[in-house]
Amino acid sequence: METTSANKKRHLGLIITLMMGYTMAYMDKSLISTAMIPIAKQYNLSSSQTGLIMSAFFLSYALTQIPSGWLADKFGSKIVLLTSLSFITVFAFIFGIVSHLFIFMLIRFSAGVGQGGYPSATSRAITENFDQKQRTFVQSLMLSTSGIGGILAFTLGANLIAVNWRYAYLLLGSLCLIATILAALFLPRKEPANAATKQKTPIKYVSLLTNRNVLLLFSILILVNYLLYGIMSWLPTYMSQQFDLTISTLGILLAINAAFQTVGSFSAGLLLSKFFLGRERLFIVTLCLASALFLVGFILATSLVVSMILLLLLTTCSVAAFTSIFSWPHKLFDESIIGSVIGLINTGSAVGGVLAPMTLGFLIEVASGSFFLAFISMAVAILASAIIILFIRPKATSAH
Template identity: 25%
Template sequence: MQKVKHDKSGSLERRSRLQIPGLRWWMFSFFILIMIINYIDRSSISIAMPLISKDLHIGPALTGIILSSFGWTYAIMQLPGGWLVDRLKPRKIVSGSLIGWGIIEGLTGIATGVGSLIGMRMFLGVFEGPVQNGMNSSLIRWLRKSEHARGSTLVDGGGPLGTAFGGLVVTGLIVWLGTWRIAFGVIGLITVIFGLIAWWFMRDNPKDHPMITEKETKYLEEEATEKTVAAEKTTASTPIKSFLHLSPWMLLLAFFGYDAVLYGLLTWAPSYVSNEQHVSFSMTGVWTFVIFGAGFVGELFAGQVADRWIRSGTSVNIVMRSMLGFAGLGVAAAIILVNFVSSTSSAILLISLANFFLRWGGLYWAVPARLVAKEHVGQLSGAMNFAGNVGGIITPILIGFIVQSTGSYVSVFVTFAIAGLIMAISSILINYSRKLTA
């Protein structure tokens, strides 16, 4: 006989006969999948751009503006996105975002020129803007505190993994269907379907999920009670007072350098592989997978090493300064060497190595919690993400003008190397072991 429970509104919800042990990890895996879809859709235009630019007769400078336009609205949506998540709850925001950007992704296939492409990309940024806030908010409820670092790093790792698979999925669809326009429609339809699945599968509170076991509900509720008691005892400075210190500013600058390279590669790597290295369109997808797959490996590697190193008793300052500082230097060294090699495979493998080091920057998402009190982490994270997206907006446009005016990518890789050095120096200047209280 089925158990029946009453929700707060008094409506009835039947407890499913199917109860899944460890449901929180299924939910967590679903969030990784959403992040993969997020980045497949986000990077699809970059992968298809060599074909789109030929069909619509778009030069490098305008291409840079088109690729940057996603970031204009995405950055603006970070703060209101957090407010929407708090007000409407993660389930509505995540499922609504997926459906919204899936529709926009599909409509991109009917774009007729620069104006319509920019409009589509801006709407894509609007709908994708709140989704990571929604998933992060939901993860806090679905994972215990001891599981947050592992969970956040792996979900963030869905970004490079999505871009990697995007190279294969988007190029495969275009080659199979014979046109980029229908390929965008197919990708958009798949995204909308996942939006409907998100609405069916997600719940804002674990105890409301029909598939959760009583044992797991108690496990998570005990953690929630402990968090509530701890929160009542916490006093902290305001976010504004925290910014009187050097560390938050260095975090913003470091993340600016990080995102400048991240979005530079995300938007322009496929065009570089296709146009500069004269690789066929189908092979461009394979090399895109290699470049961004290396980033996924780098993010997993950094998360595991940092966690174990800190658990061994090493100072968090030594761990974070060493890893993030070395990561920035690794990016700068690998990317500048691209200008000194002649073979296609060497150039692309160096870019892959740079992306491997770059994605160690996933550790930045753990820094706000080390600098400010729990109730201000979201605001510092939002400021950090906004600073990064400023870099993400500027870089694609800058690359477009550099390529159009010089006809090469030499100065582009110099720019990336400078951003890597900014990332390294700023990271070393952060005091990761001091919680700011005034």
């Protein structure tokens, strides 16, 4: 009983530590979209230029996914997680003191290097410390922090941005520093001695790169994250222009929306574990179709109340879809290569993040400031992802 109790406490501490790090990562991703409103005004930046600043982050985020996954599988999760959090901390502080377009891009690129290691290392930590039956739910808990990070970004962060956007990055850096210290103290030093989690044969990266399900999941996440990061990047600008909102009011509305990100992630974990076990494909396709429908309704709505209702529905469904897709590899692949698999498919997430801000910025400029074409392109992307999901094989090889 003492051993069981000790394990429960260890698991709870590990979950809280990992969730705090993830929360800071998502706060960083969310904060930039609101901060770009005063930054663009202060430095007279165009939509394309602000899009480049946001895309610079995702370019490095994409480039670091594969090596980070490999490092997490080879050396364990702790060293990768600590390195990731340290990068996020340092470059959050630095972003708050620079004042030039190129330097903004460089700092965001560097922050993306740090954040690129966090998802795969977290998945590796989950595999190292939790049983197979627990992993989908624990992974969904990690992804639910997107909402918590968003709430922090759109409440504390937005209020500070309304005073001076640099203060928001001082806050972010301070919180990231706390998360780094907690990770150093509470993450297990070594991988637990569990024979099931030890890699039996060397990873064959060629096999992973040609694995059908890896390639399909990679493509799906490009499209899903084109929507998610497109909304994250341009929603504050769209809402403030469409409804003439102040940053403080906008922050409240976006914080409510962020809370529904947590609802989407958490509910996805529960539903997949209890009602859609073995029927993940049907669940995800339904969510993608609903997301496309709500997105079209959102861009056509002219009332703030109607827009918010549709936005909350869109957020819940799209985040639930992403959570389900991101958790699926724990059931599709051998646990000894989960860090590498997550690193590979999450590269698709990052590619979507690279494409979304700058592509949508370009489409907004082409449409003379109208967001209609940009938002329709996101609806098309999520519909395309629903089609590709149909070709996932429920039982994948371990790619050895």
